[in-house]
Amino acid sequence: MSATDDSPKGLPNHASVSDHELKALVRERFTKTAEVFGDYAVAERVAEAELLARLVAAGPGDVAADLACGPGTLALRFAKHVRWMCAYDLTPAILQRARQSAAQHGLLDKLGFAIGDAQTLPFAERSLDLAVTSYSLHHISDPARVIREMARVVKRGGRVGLIDIIVPEDPKVRALNHRIEWIRDHSHCRSLTLAEFRELMAAAGLRITATQTREHPRLFDHWMHVAGWKPSDPEYIEVRDLMVSSIADDGSNFHPRFEPADVCQPGASPALYMINTGIQIAAEKM
Helix, strand or coil, X not given: CCCCCCCCCCCCCCCCCXXXXXXXXXXXXXXXXXXXXXXXXHHHCHHHHHHHHHHCCCCCCCEEEEEXXXXXXXXXXXXXXXXXXXXXXXXXXXXXXXXXXXXXXXCCCCEEEEECCCCCCCCCCCCEEEEEEECCHHHCCCHHHHHHHHHHHEEEEEEEEEEEEECCCCHHHHHHHHHHHHHHCCCCCCCECHXXXXXXXXXXXXXXXXXXXXXXXXXXXXXHHCCCCCCCCHHHHHHHHHHHHCXXXXXXXXXXXXXXXXXXCXXXXXXXXXXXXXXXXXXXXX
């Protein structure tokens, strides 16, 4: 993959943080936010999970895996469509959150749970029908390796699906976007462009069968809340200042804007909204 250093000066980038250090940051971040982030992702990403299930044609005979599964964003939905699915994640706390949700929904007979690294999968070659992941690749030092692993473990004609955030090609926009993401979440490594996603899939022997790009409006306060920050935190203040400063030219690609506060709160300041741009990709192993 051709990758350029789009990180602003003074911030870590995908080359300067070791894989070991990044994994420690991921575990720290998702242990801290297992409940608050888990509550959000499981409840609010149902439509995204169901769309990906359709794009990859998840079916009742499929044996599947959700890699870097987090709180079970995909696993809990796909379990209703497939024969069996493994929920696989690096962080014990967030995996336990997924297990609790599976128990509450009566899905434990359809789901298995395992702790491990998405860059090194425990599955044999061509042992799965389907491998999926959501919002994980921007937390991983070598996303190409993850996609190669997904391709390795699915059968010929098997399917691979992913959801992630996406950034434009413009290096200045990518740099500010990365600065905001990294201050909010130090486990953020690097967001990819559509061209990079296409390149990685092709290099892994995967033929893309469908892509969908969607904008997800977010209340800025809630976006920071699920990352574990309070309005009084210096990180919260810095991210908000950067976001507001990018309104004029949309230089961060978050499309930030102020909207009138809830009419039920007279006198409240206008609320800051933003947009996460996400992509869904379905592919087939050639």
